[in-house]
Amino acid sequence: MFSKWLKKEKPRVFLGNLAVVPRTSITKVDEWGMFRSEDLDAALRESLIEIFSLPSASKVINPKSSDLVVDVVIPKYQSGNVWSIELGGIGFPVLWRPKVEVRSRIYELNTNDTKSVFSVVEKMKWRDFLPRLLTWRTLFRFRPIFDKADIEYLLYQACFKLLKKMKQAI
Numbered sequence: 001m002f003s004k005w006l007k008k009e010k011p012r013v014f015l016g017n018l019a020v021v022p023r024t025s026i027t028k029v030d031e032w033g034m035f036r037s038e039d040l041d042a043a044l045r046e047s048l049i050e051i052f053s054l055p056s057a058s059k060v061i062n063p064k065s066s067d068l069v070v071d072v073v074i075p076k077y078q079s080g081n082v083w084s085i086e087l088g089g090i091g092f093p094v095l096w097r098p099k100v101e102v103r104s105r106i107y108e109l110n111t112n113d114t115k116s117v118f119s120v121v122e123k124m125k126w127r128d129f130l131p132r133l134l135t136w137r138t139l140f141r142f143r144p145i146f147d148k149a150d151i152e153y154l155l156y157q158a159c160f161k162l163l164k165k166m167k168q169a170i
Helices: 002-007 026-031 040-052 126-132 138-142 146-170
Strands: 013-019 068-078 081-087 090-098 098-110 114-123
Touching: 013 040, 040 146, 068 146, 090 146, 098 146, 114 146
Parallel strands: 013 068
Antiparallel strands: 068 098, 081 090, 098 114
């Protein structure tokens, strides 16, 4: 009986779907600059493919009962920005920090039964966000204040945390 537990076979893990939920045009205002804009949807999708470089679940020929599949989605993300709203001569700053949310689902290949669901939200730290607001880039808006590199950094941080959680569950 105990020998069965000790010799437990580690499951093979395959990749299911990778997705980035596209943002509406009004929420993309933080991607615009005067001379250059960023396509963050495409950048995040490419980064997900790099991070989760697993064999595809659709190409498994002889599935085992222990095989697992991972689906990963980015349901929400935002680049940071700052605006000023004036009401009767009094100005109020409106700020939002860059943020990425990543969710994953692990399920069995043969039965499609969900084994675990995970979610991680990663935001830019205030100590990194506030100094960026005091730059020429913010003042003149020739390009977005926070670009693809900033969002990808947050994505990598979130995926690292997500992978740690998934590893513990498997």
